[in-house]
Amino acid sequence: MSDNTPKIDEISGTETTGHEWDGIEELNTPMPRWWLWVFYASILFAIAYAIAMPSIPLVNSYYKGLLGASDRKQVAQEVELMGGQKYELFNQLNGETLEGIEAKPELFRFAMAAGKSAFGDNCATCHGSGGQGFKGYPNLNDDVWLWGGTFEDIRQTLTVGIRSAHDDTRFNIMMAYGREGFLTNPQIDDLTQYVLNLSGQEAEQQAVLRAGTVFQTNCSSCHGVAGTGDQSQGAPNLTDNEWLYGGDAADIRATIYNGRQGVMPNWNERLSPEIISALAIYVHSLGGGVATPQDTNTEDAP
Ligand code: HEC
Ligand code: HEC
Structure with missing residues (x-):
């Protein structure tokens, strides 16, 4: 096709590119206007972002951006925060007893919050987001315990796991009495x-x-x-x-x-003793454990 007049497709009324394969022609449809605006806007955004944020590598350094943002600066700020009150509360959890933690309401509240958040990150997949459990994964909300429901019991279970890879894991076997032929x-x-x-x-x-x-x-x-x-x-x-x-x-x-052989991972390699204590506080409170500072006063009036 050599003439330069644009060809119009009869059915759609749209201009074609002039390309044709075995009678099939290509329409020359322009990009939708909204698409073009989004395209231009992202180019502008990219330029503005490159100016504002650290972006271009230089020989010995890098272009730091108008805003002077830096991950290192952010980390430094976080470390500074940790240096403050939170960090001290965190440290106090190490080796502290239940009574010791419950005696300090601020520490208790901190442990509950940290425990709840660590539970969502590490435990909810198996025990459910509220600790309600599933078949084979114990409900942690009731006062029914396999390995004991005191703060110390729970902390030990979390530390060494159950039938886990830990040398001192909690361990016992419910045998396959039928499959292995011990009973008829x-x-x-x-x-x-x-x-x-x-x-x-x-x-x-x-x-x-x-x-x-x-x-x-x-x-x-x-x-x-x-x-x-x-x-x-x-x-x-x-x-x-x-x-x-x-x-x-x-x-x-x-x-x-x-037989049954439930496995609970040991957490001592993945979580610090402080976080394990916080988790034990949280789980203990879920299990209707012993009184927490808020609900010591539940006795009915005579
Ligand atoms: C991979 C799945 C899995 C994950 C993740 C997991 N658990 Fe478990 N957990 C189990 C199973 C299974 C058991 C029951 C083991 C058994 O049959 O004795 C158990 C048992 C327990 C027990 C003992 C309950 C009792 O009645 O004595 C506690 C407490 C517990 N888990 C807390 C946690 C906490 C807290 C976390 C998060 C740090 C967690 N689990 C993460 C699977 C898991
Ligand atoms: C060596 C110790 C041991 C012996 C002996 C034993 N069990 Fe168990 N049994 C367990 C343990 C431990 C569990 C929990 C397994 C788990 O958490 O995965 C269990 C779990 C069970 C459960 C499941 C309970 C539930 O909440 O779902 C039943 C039912 C049960 N055993 C019945 C029996 C019967 C019947 C016998 C005798 C034929 C027997 N067990 C012998 C240790 C034992």
Whole structure:
């Protein structure tokens, strides 16, 4: 095509670029006006930004920008802040007892705030944003504990983890009694009824009777003769009808048949002892732990 008069596409009425492939022609549609304005605006912004902020490398230095912004300056400011009151409160958490922290309302409030924020960053993925837990991930809001719910217990759990890589990890095994052939299927069926009965749920009484000896022989060393559990071994109370892995017959049977081995990471390598203390304060308060300074006065009037 050699003539220079612009060609108009018949259907759309738009000018074409004059390019044609096997009868297919290219329309010459201009950019939408809004797009062009955004494009020009970003060019202007880039120029203004380069003038205002550190941008151009020079031989021995760099262009520092009209605003003199600098990450280093910001860090210096933050360090200065830390040097102040916050930093002192932070340091006070190290090695402090629950009573020591609760005795200083300002320190307690600081620990709660720091603990809550660290919980959102590190724990909520597994325990839920409010610590409500999921199947296999304990609810931290109730007063039901596997490994103990005192401030010291919680701090220890966080430090060494549960079945974790730490040398002193909290550790105990709920074996796969069925899969590994320690008990027969009928024995496991009976035990399922036995555990249902322990937790106050409806159960087949003949099966409960049959399972009595099996339970005492195989289960009581960890869960206790009465099935009330043992926090020093992380063995859940089976009588409270609160379940980590579910409390209907199918869940209980699956637990006994396949075993359970929940893993909680050790945090001593990732978090400082001060943050672990703050987390323990926060989790302790969630679990309806002992009184906090705000709610010591909950007794009803006579
Ligand atoms: C990768 C998942 C995961 C993360 C992340 C995690 N946990 Fe856990 N946590 C678990 C599991 C699973 C258990 C239960 C272990 C068991 O079965 O004994 C547990 C147990 C606990 C317990 C013991 C509860 C009891 O009843 O004794 C506490 C306390 C706890 N977690 C607090 C935390 C805190 C605080 C954080 C954040 C620093 C955290 N967890 C992060 C998975 C996790
Ligand atoms: C060596 C100690 C030990 C013995 C023996 C043992 N358990 Fe466990 N059991 C545990 C531990 C520890 C857990 C928690 C596992 C976890 O947190 O991942 C558990 C969990 C359970 C649970 C789940 C509770 C829940 O909240 O979901 C049931 C049910 C249970 N055991 C029943 C039994 C029965 C029945 C026997 C006997 C056949 C038995 N256990 C023997 C240690 C033991």
